[in-house]
Amino acid sequence: MEHRHEIEHDHEHEEAHCCGHCHSREEGGGIKGTLIQLFAAFALAAAVAFAPLPPYAKAAGFAAAYLIAGWKVLLSSLRNIMKGEIFDENFLMSVASLGAFAIGEMAEAVAVMVFYGVGEMLQDSAVAKSKRSIESLMDLRSDRANVLRGGKTVAVSPEEVMVGETISVKPGEKIPLDGVVLSGTSFLDTRALTGESVPRRAAPDDEVLSGSVSTDGALEIRVTKPFSESTVSKILELVRGAASKKSATERFITKFARWYTPAVVGIAALVALLPPLAGYGTFAAWFYKALSFLIISCPCALVLSIPLSFFGGIGGAARSGILVKGSSYLDAMSRLGTVAFDKTGTLTRGVFKVTELLPAEGVSKEELLRRAAEAEAQSNHPIARSIMAAFGGEAPERSDARELAGKGIEARVKEGTLYAGNTKLMKDIGIGGLRGYAKTAVHVALNGKYLGALLIADELKPGVRAAMNDLRAAGISRFVMLTGDNAAIAKETAAEAGIDTVRAELLPQDKTAELEKLMAGEEKKTAFVGDGINDAPVLTRADIGIAMGGIGSDAAIEAADVVIMTDEVDKIATAVRIAVKTKRIVWENIAMALGFKVAVMLLAIFADASVWFAIFADVGVALLAVANALRALKAPAPRNAAMERERGAEPCPAA
Numbered sequence: 091m092e093h094r095h096e097i098e099h100d101h102e103h104e105e106a107h108c109c110g111h112c113h114s115r116e117e118g119g120g121i122k123g124t125l126i127q128l129f130a131a132f133a134l135a136a137a138v139a140f141a142p143l144p145p146y147a148k149a150a151g152f153a154a155a156y157l158i159a160g161w162k163v164l165l166s167s168l169r170n171i172m173k174g175e176i177f178d179e180n181f182l183m184s185v186a187s188l189g190a191f192a193i194g195e196m197a198e199a200v201a202v203m204v205f206y207g208v209g210e211m212l213q214d215s216a217v218a219k220s221k222r223s224i225e226s227l228m229d230l231r232s233d234r235a236n237v238l239r240g241g242k243t244v245a246v247s248p249e250e251v252m253v254g255e256t257i258s259v260k261p262g263e264k265i266p267l268d269g270v271v272l273s274g275t276s277f278l279d280t281r282a283l284t285g286e287s288v289p290r291r292a293a294p295d296d297e298v299l300s301g302s303v304s305t306d307g308a309l310e311i312r313v314t315k316p317f318s319e320s321t322v323s324k325i326l327e328l329v330r331g332a333a334s335k336k337s338a339t340e341r342f343i344t345k346f347a348r349w350y351t352p353a354v355v356g357i358a359a360l361v362a363l364l365p366p367l368a369g370y371g372t373f374a375a376w377f378y379k380a381l382s383f384l385i386i387s388c389p390c391a392l393v394l395s396i397p398l399s400f401f402g403g404i405g406g407a408a409r410s411g412i413l414v415k416g417s418s419y420l421d422a423m424s425r426l427g428t429v430a431f432d433k434t435g436t437l438t439r440g441v442f443k444v445t446e447l448l449p450a451e452g453v454s455k456e457e458l459l460r461r462a463a464e465a466e467a468q469s470n471h472p473i474a475r476s477i478m479a480a481f482g483g484e485a486p487e488r489s490d491a492r493e494l495a496g497k498g499i500e501a502r503v504k505e506g507t508l509y510a511g512n513t514k515l516m517k518d519i520g521i522g523g524l525r526g527y528a529k530t531a532v533h534v535a536l537n538g539k540y541l542g543a544l545l546i547a548d549e550l551k552p553g554v555r556a557a558m559n560d561l562r563a564a565g566i567s568r569f570v571m572l573t574g575d576n577a578a579i580a581k582e583t584a585a586e587a588g589i590d591t592v593r594a595e596l597l598p599q600d601k602t603a604e605l606e607k608l609m610a611g612e613e614k615k616t617a618f619v620g621d622g623i624n625d626a627p628v629l630t631r632a633d634i635g636i637a638m639g640g641i642g643s644d645a646a647i648e649a650a651d652v653v654i655m656t657d658e659v660d661k662i663a664t665a666v667r668i669a670v671k672t673k674r675i676v677w678e679n680i681a682m683a684l685g686f687k688v689a690v691m692l693l694a695i696f697a698d699a700s701v702w703f704a705i706f707a708d709v710g711v712a713l714l715a716v717a718n719a720l721r722a723l724k725a726p727a728p729r730n731a732a733m734e735r736e737r738g739a740e741p742c743p744a745a
Contacts, residue, residue: 104640108233109543113418113468114346116344120533120602121215122205124211125160125211126388127159127207128204128207128208128211129157130158131155131156131158131160131200131203131204132155132159132200132204134151134155134158135151135152135155135156135197135200135201135204135590136149138151138152138155139197142427148196148590149196151243152191152196152199152200153191153196153361155200155385156187156191156196156200156203159200159203159204159207160183160187160202160203160206160207161193163180163183163184163203163206163207164180164184166180167180167181167183167184169434173448176674179351179388181351181355182351182354182355182384182385182387182388183202183203183206183385183388183395185355185384186202186381186385187199187200187202187203189377189380189381189384190202190378195378201705202385202705204710205705206705206708206709207254208709220680232248232263232264232265232266232322233247234246234247234248234301235247235248235250235251235257235266235267236257236258236260237250237251237255237256237257237258238255238256238257238258238310239255239372240326243258244707244714247318248266248267248300248317248320248527249316249318249597251266251267251313251316251317252313252316253313253314253316254312254313255312255313256272256310256311256312257269257310257311257313257629258309258310258311259276259304259308259309259310259311259548260304260305260308261276261304261305261306261308262303262304262305263303263304263622264300264302264303265299265301265302265303265304265309265311266276266299266300266317266322267300267311267313267316267320268297268298268299268300268312268313268314268315268320268321269297269298269311269312269314269315270295270296270297270298270312270314271292271293271294271296271297271298271309271311271510272293272294272310272311273277273289273309274307274308274309274310275293275294275307275309276291276292276304276305276306276307276308276309277289277290277291277292277304277305278290278291278292278298278302278303278304278305279302279303279305280299280301280302282669289305290302292304292309296310296682297314299320299321299322299324300317300320300321300322301321301322311727319496324335338595340682341722342542345362348459351387353478354383354384354387354691355384357383358383358384358387359380359499361379361380361383361695362376362377362379362380365375367548372468377428379429379694379695379703382694382703382704383629383691383694383695384705385704385705385708386687386690386691386694386704386707386708387687387691388708392679392680392683392684392715395679395683395712395715395716395718395719396542396676396679396680396719397417397677397715398719398720399672399675399679399719400417400672400676400722401417401422401720401722402672402675402719402720402721402722402723403417403668403669403671403672403675403722404416404417404419404420405722405723406668406722406723406724407420407665407668409723410664410665410668411654411655411656411661411671412652412653412654412655412661412664412665412668413639413652413653413655414648414651414652415651415652415653416651418601419634419651419652420668420669420672420673421669421673422615422633422634422651422671423615423617423652423665423666423667423668423669424666424669424670424673425614425615426565426566426614426615426616426617426634426666426669426671427566427567427568427572427612427613427614427615427616428566428568428569428608428609428612428614428615428616428617429568429569429570429616429617429618429621429662430569430570430571430572430604430605430608430616430617430618431569431570431571431587431589431619431620431659432571432572432573432617432618432619432620432621432625433548433571433573433575433580433583434548434573434575435621435638435657436619436621436638436657436659437546437549437550437551437554437583437587437589437659438549438550438583439548439549439550439551440548440621441472441476441548441549441611442472442473442475442476442530442546442547442548443460443476443479443480443546443547443549444477444479444480444544444545444546445475445529445545445546445547446529446544446545447545448543448544448545449541449542450540450541450542453541453542456537457541458534458541458542458544459477459480459481459544460481460486461508461510461534461536461541462477462481462510462532462534462544463477463478463480463481463486464486464501464503464508465491465499465501465508465510465534465665466478466499466510467486467491468491468658469491469493469499473530473532473546477532477544477546480544490502494511496516496676497512497514497515497518498510498511498512498515498533499511500533503536503606504534505536505537506534506537507537508535508712509533509535509536510532510533510534511532511533511535512531512532512533513531513533516533516535516540519538520538521533521538521540522533523717524540524543526578526679527543527545527578528578528579529545529546529547529578529579529580530545530546530547530579531543531544531545531546532544532546535663535722536644546581548583550567550583550586550587551657551658553658553659553660554586554587554588554659555587555588556585556660557658557659557660557662557663558588558589559588560589560660560663561666562660563663563664564663564666564667564670565666565670566666567614568591569588569590569591570589570591570592570593570608571583571584571587571589571591571592571593571594572593572596572601572605572618572624572628573592573593573594573595573596574594574595574596574597574601575594575595576594576595577592577594577595579594580594580595581594582594592628595745597600599627601627602627602628602631605618605631605632606631607626608633609633615633615634616632616633616634617633617634617635617636617662618631618633618634618635618636618683619636619637619638619659619662620635620636620637621637621638622640625637625649625669626648626649627649629650629651630649633737634652635649635650635651635652636650636651636652636653636654636665637650637652637653637654638654639653639654639655639656640658650706652665653676668722671721671722672722673719675719675721678718679715679718679719682711682714682715682718683711683715684713686707686711687707687708687711690703690704690707696723725741
């Protein structure tokens with residue numbers, strides 16, 4: 091998959107200043123070739139050490155072993171010096187090993203290169219394991235699509251399928267392109283997209299996403315998007331781009347390494363020169379101590395493990411159906427203090443439902459609902475559809491209806507004129523004094539006689555209130571709703587969701603202005619969660635824009651920094667926990683690497699720590715840091731138990 095290689099290239103570019111050696115080694119034949127090379131150098135050095143050879147032959151043998159083990163390090167160091175990038179890990183290893191040769195410690199010079207190579211090889215293996223884990227998450231793409239053309243099924247690349255064509259998917263196959271089911275039913279495995287283990291049923295007229303797997307049925311699907319705009323393509327692009335966006339911590343460590351390495355070289359020079367000049371010991375003894383100091387000072391444990399920690403955190407999030415577009419956003423999520431939510435489609439289902447019938451005196455609920463359905467039968471408005479769904483019976487006879495902009499509907503029926511709409515419409519026909527409701531109310535009247543009202547609400551998603559408790563437990567202190575809906579409805583929804591602050595009746599530009607007010611003077615980061623195309627500007631303006639990707643618009647997903655592949659609000663708390671754990675792992679690695687190295691540096695200067703000890707200490711701390719970084723891949727936290735009870739065994743919603 092071409093995107094995999096692009097990710098590796100981006101990530102390696104970030105690490106090049108530290109571990110150019112390990113990447114050049116990969117180019118030279120991989121880990122197997124390196125192992126053979128290092129074993130050959132070790133065997134030659136061992137044979138020379140124990141063979142009864144004259145001094146010049148021993149020197150030549152050790153020199154050959156040294157070059158076999160370390161020629162790539164020396165070459166990388168020389169190349170970097172020619173580029174003006176002098177102080178890197180290759181330079182430190184070259185100076186330390188050549189210095190050991192200069193004072194006659196030839197066996198130790200070879201050992202520096204051999205054990206450094208072994209340590210780098212083990213680190214490469216750990217990094218490769220992490221990258222393979224990320225790649226396995228992106229193994230969504232189907233290599234072919236079975237498209238129906240001219241009465242035959244033709245296997246072609248997904249890129250060659252046109253919008254409007256029909257593709258067939260057999261049981262066990264991945265769906266290659268986004269589309270709508272024309273025929274067949276199947277349960278779809280969407281784990282790779284959403285992180286959810288519960289299959290989702292797909293039937294005719296249902297939308298299906300590329301990357302899903304048809305588990306038990308054959309489907310015929312009409313393609314609705316070209317491959318370049320499909321869900322799979324967008325996920326691959328998002329994860330590919332994530333590796334290139336550094337966090338503030340990574341940028342700090344990169345800058346730190348730039349002055350740290352020259353500083354330790356300078357200290358090593360002082361260690362080699364000042365004590366013997368002051369009469370404390372010989373130059374050879376202090377030069378040896380300086381070499382040990384240089385070896386242990388290598389910063390690769392820091393510079394390698396920190397990007398790897400964030401990379402692992404991004405992978406752990408992707409496993410949970412959360413796409414983070416870069417480590418900078420994962421870093422910011424760990425410092426989140428305020429979350430602002432859109433209402434419709436984010437906290438609520440975005441599907442209207444008749445929740446209550448309030449007939450006037452002398453009118454039955456059945457008559458009220460029938461009259462409302464009569465008026466709304468020809469309308470395609472979501473509210474009209476909710477009334478027709480509640481009516482449920484045969485569609486009423488067609489009436490001569492016309493829509494009254496901003497008010498409702500006027501319909502001609504056998505009995506006279508039927509009205510269905512808001513209080514403005516009722517006032518126009520002489521019916522006043524109607525009470526207000528914290529829900530959308532459709533008032534119905536026939537020939538000027540008031541029949542009653544239907545209350546219609548957009549249902550809160552299951553688990554929203556529990557998700558707010560989960561976010562509070564994750565350290566979020568402030569929740570705000572920013573919505574264009576009317577104030578009464580917004581306040582009721584917010585109270586039901588557990589949100590204290592509401593800003594209602596906002597236009598898109600008003601949402602941005604309100605968000606800027608929330609961000610002003612806030613030390614922690616502010617996130618906005620939305621799903622609609624009108625949310626794109628405010629998603630872009632927030633410190634962290636979070637799009638509900640499962641049902642979200644393309645514009646919202648493009649503008650966001652974090653994409654929740656389902657429409658589940660509880661995934662935000664999961665994302666925060668992943669971010670916090672990843673950041674903790676990063677600082678653990680910083681503290682462990684620096685603390686351990688400082689301790690061994692002091693031993694190298696003030697005690698009899700040998701070059702051998704320095705080699706093992708350097709390799710050991712690097713491997714510990716890398717192993718710790720890999721914990722980020724297993725970062726997803728368990729879902730709140732109360733949320734599970736509220737959600738029940740309900741499968742994830744259709745995207």
